[in-house]
Amino acid sequence: MFFYLIRRIAYGIPIALAVGFVCFMLVQIAPGDPINAIVPPDAPGDVVEQVRRDYGLDKPLPVQFGLWLLKVVQGDLGRSLASGRPVWSDLSSAIGNTLLLAACASLLGFILGCVLGGLAGTFRGSWLDRAAVTLAVGGVSVPHYWLGMVMVVIFSVQLNWLPAMGAGPGGSSDWAWDWEHIQHLVLPAVTLCVIPMGIVTRTVRGIIAEIMNQEFVTALRGKGLTQRGVFVHVVKNAAPTALAVMGLQLGYLMGGSILVETVFSWPGTGLLLNNAIFQRDLPVLQGTILVLAMFFVALNLIVDLMQTALDPRIKRG
Amino acid sequence: MADAISPTRTAAEAELAIQAAQEAGRSTGYWAGVWKRVRRDPVTIGCALVLVLMLLAIICAPLIAPHDPYQGSMIRRLRAIGTPNYLLGTDELGRDMLTRLLYGGRLSWFMGITPVVLAFVIGTVLGVLAGFAGGKINMAIMRVTDVFYAFPSVLLAVAISGALGAGIVNAILALTLVFIPPIIRVAETVTTGVRNLDFVDAARASGANAFTIVRVHVLGNVLGPIFVYATSLISVSMILASGLSFLGLGTKPPEPEWGLMLNTLRTAIYVQPWVAVLPGVCIFVTSICFNLVSDGLRQAMDVKG
Numbered sequence: 017m018f019f020y021l022i023r024r025i026a027y028g029i030p031i032a033l034a035v036g037f038v039c040f041m042l043v044q045i046a047p048g049d050p051i052n053a054i055v056p057p058d059a060p061g062d063v064v065e066q067v068r069r070d071y072g073l074d075k076p077l078p079v080q081f082g083l084w085l086l087k088v089v090q091g092d093l094g095r096s097l098a099s100g101r102p103v104w105s106d107l108s109s110a111i112g113n114t115l116l117l118a119a120c121a122s123l124l125g126f127i128l129g130c131v132l133g134g135l136a137g138t139f140r141g142s143w144l145d146r147a148a149v150t151l152a153v154g155g156v157s158v159p160h161y162w163l164g165m166v167m168v169v170i171f172s173v174q175l176n177w178l179p180a181m182g183a184g185p186g187g188s189s190d191w192a193w194d195w196e197h198i199q200h201l202v203l204p205a206v207t208l209c210v211i212p213m214g215i216v217t218r219t220v221r222g223i224i225a226e227i228m229n230q231e232f233v234t235a236l237r238g239k240g241l242t243q244r245g246v247f248v249h250v251v252k253n254a255a256p257t258a259l260a261v262m263g264l265q266l267g268y269l270m271g272g273s274i275l276v277e278t279v280f281s282w283p284g285t286g287l288l289l290n291n292a293i294f295q296r297d298l299p300v301l302q303g304t305i306l307v308l309a310m311f312f313v314a315l316n317l318i319v320d321l322m323q324t325a326l327d328p329r330i331k332r333g
Numbered sequence: 334m335a336d337a338i339s340p341t342r343t344a345a346e347a348e349l350a351i352q353a354a355q356e357a358g359r360s361t362g363y364w365a366g367v368w369k370r371v372r373r374d375p376v377t378i379g380c381a382l383v384l385v386l387m388l389l390a391i392i393c394a395p396l397i398a399p400h401d402p403y404q405g406s407m408i409r410r411l412r413a414i415g416t417p418n419y420l421l422g423t424d425e426l427g428r429d430m431l432t433r434l435l436y437g438g439r440l441s442w443f444m445g446i447t448p449v450v451l452a453f454v455i456g457t458v459l460g461v462l463a464g465f466a467g468g469k470i471n472m473a474i475m476r477v478t479d480v481f482y483a484f485p486s487v488l489l490a491v492a493i494s495g496a497l498g499a500g501i502v503n504a505i506l507a508l509t510l511v512f513i514p515p516i517i518r519v520a521e522t523v524t525t526g527v528r529n530l531d532f533v534d535a536a537r538a539s540g541a542n543a544f545t546i547v548r549v550h551v552l553g554n555v556l557g558p559i560f561v562y563a564t565s566l567i568s569v570s571m572i573l574a575s576g577l578s579f580l581g582l583g584t585k586p587p588e589p590e591w592g593l594m595l596n597t598l599r600t601a602i603y604v605q606p607w608v609a610v611l612p613g614v615c616i617f618v619t620s621i622c623f624n625l626v627s628d629g630l631r632q633a634m635d636v637k638g
Contacts, residue, residue: 030476031479031480031483032483034479034480034483035480035483035484038480038481038484039492042492042493042495042496043496045493045496045497046496046497046498047497047498153621153624153625153628154621156568156624157568157572157617157620157621157623157624158572158617158620158621159572159575159576159592159613159616159617159620160572161576161579161595161613162595162610162612162613162614162616162617163613165595165599165602165609165610165613166610166613168602169602169606169607169609169610173602173603173606174606267485268485268486268487270485271484271485271486271487271488271489272485272486272487272488274487274488274491274580275487275576275579275580278579278580279599289491289495290580292495293491293495293580293581293582294581296498298496301492301495301496305488305491305492308485308488309483309484309485309488312483312484312485312488313483316483
């Protein structure tokens with residue numbers, strides 16, 4: 017296990033480097049001189065040349081990548097073109113908001129998915145199964161940005177129950193655990209949770225049905241174990257896979273919340289990205305994507321290690 | 334003695350005859366069997382019908398659309414659903430919604446399906462190459478694939494098209510890049526499985542070169558699973574393509590496209606909410622039908638996973 021841990025982490029390093037390289041290349045593939053991504057378009061020529069030398073943009077590409085990487089590992093993601101502030105200062109608060117939204121949505125999706133998937137897997141072929149499967153297909157097929165709009169139409173415009181925009185009263189982006197703030201979280205979280213709900217339902221339904229068909233379940237029933245006792249065994253067998261799926265979904269939601277955040281003006285990384293795209297603010301785009309992708313790489317690693325630790329059947333030396 | 338044996342023999346013969354009959358039934362061909370199973374599946378047939386009707390409607394848009402998709406009018410902005418002459422209402426610039434939904438489907442379908450088709454071709458070539466060649470080639474292809482797997486798909490699509498800038502071609506390019514890695518993985522897995530089977534060895538022993546083996550013996554066995562997997566991506570692709578337009582990264586106004594229409598109508602949800610959400614209904618119906626047809630195909634073709 018210890019050696020597996022070391023090996024798995026060691027394997028993550030080249031992946032992280034390569035992800036960094038892809039993010040570095042984002043500015044390179046952008047049309048036009050990458051220098052335009054750093055200095056404002058109206059800067060005088062000698063300033064442009066000065067910045068070009070300072071950033072090492074007159075050097076070959078691999079050297080540039082090395083210089084960029086050196087800055088990034090020191091926490092310097094560059095400066096926003098639009099605001100002039102360091103990218104990290106805006107990003108750090110946005111990351112927190114996105115994490116909060118993604119965590120709530122994936123938790124909600126996980127609970128709903130486990131209940132629906134568990135029922136569907138246990139009562140396979142019943143109307144419960146069909147209803148759960150329909151909901152799951154709906155969950156993975158719905159354009160969630162549209163679902164967000166429908167939610168706003170129903171709960172904000174028609175019923176006037178919940179706010180449609182922002183993360184707190186008066187457009188503040190600082191979070192607090194009171195109803196004033198939580199009511200802003202409800203609609204985005206419910207909207208975002210349909211994807212993990214659909215995927216977890218499908219996965220759990222599959223695993224439960226598979227486990228129920230195994231001989232040890234028949235043996236447990238045969239020796240007279242109660243329905244609840246059998247259920248505990250089934251859950252223990254299904255848990256590692258379900259948890260792994262849920263962990264990865266959190267990562268997908270962190271990266272995928274951009275559309276929902278745009279609909280609800282949620283002050284997270286998605287809104288930051290959206291504004292960066294709109295203003296062609298490439299340093300913000302690059303920094304945000306780098307941090308989100310690194311988070312996803314780390315999460316993949318953690319999920320893998322957790323699954324190995326939780327599931328004694330997986331032996332990795 | 335003979336009397337004792339003969340009934341057993343007839344029973345065995347009868348069983349053989351039944352088996353032969355079943356074989357004969359089966360030997361009508363793999364695709365006939367698939368079609369037979371699909372035909373018995375009302376959900377798949379229903380969804381396929383909806384998709385065909387939709388495709389026909391958007392192809393024939395110029396013939397059946399009641400109005401001009403670009404011609405607006407300030408005096409009839411945001412009419413409700415059911416307004417005479419404007420069956421599904423009008424949008425924020427007074428353009429007929431039904432017309433724009435019909436025309437919008439053209440771009441939405443094109444932008445949703447093209448990336449999957451491109452990724453299917455490129456991903457199959459690379460995946461089969463990786464699976465069949467093995468060794469260093471496999472290493473090289475699969476490690477690069479791993480890197481793209483390290484990005485959540487929506488993020489990767491937004492990153493690439495965000496850097497390249499708005500535009501239909503850039504959006505399609507970004508989505509193609511998103512879908513190539515998963516198709517490579519599926520293609521590599523099934524090809525590796527087929528490569529070690531006896532008939533491939535037999536072909537090699539009889540002197541067939543690698544290209545012939547892949548063309549004759551491997552492709553026929555791996556294309557089915559890869560194809561089914563690719564169809565399951567169309568649904569995601571439609572949502573993402575319209576999503577990119579929704580973010581302003583795909584089509585540009587005044588071009589009708591479902592995602593972009595949804596975006597420009599966002600401000601109208603306080604005035605005509607049910608008109609504003611119509612383009613999303615189109616995306617949802619298309620996406621769910623593609624998903625269910627793909628599920629049906631998977632079952633009918635007996636592809637695992």
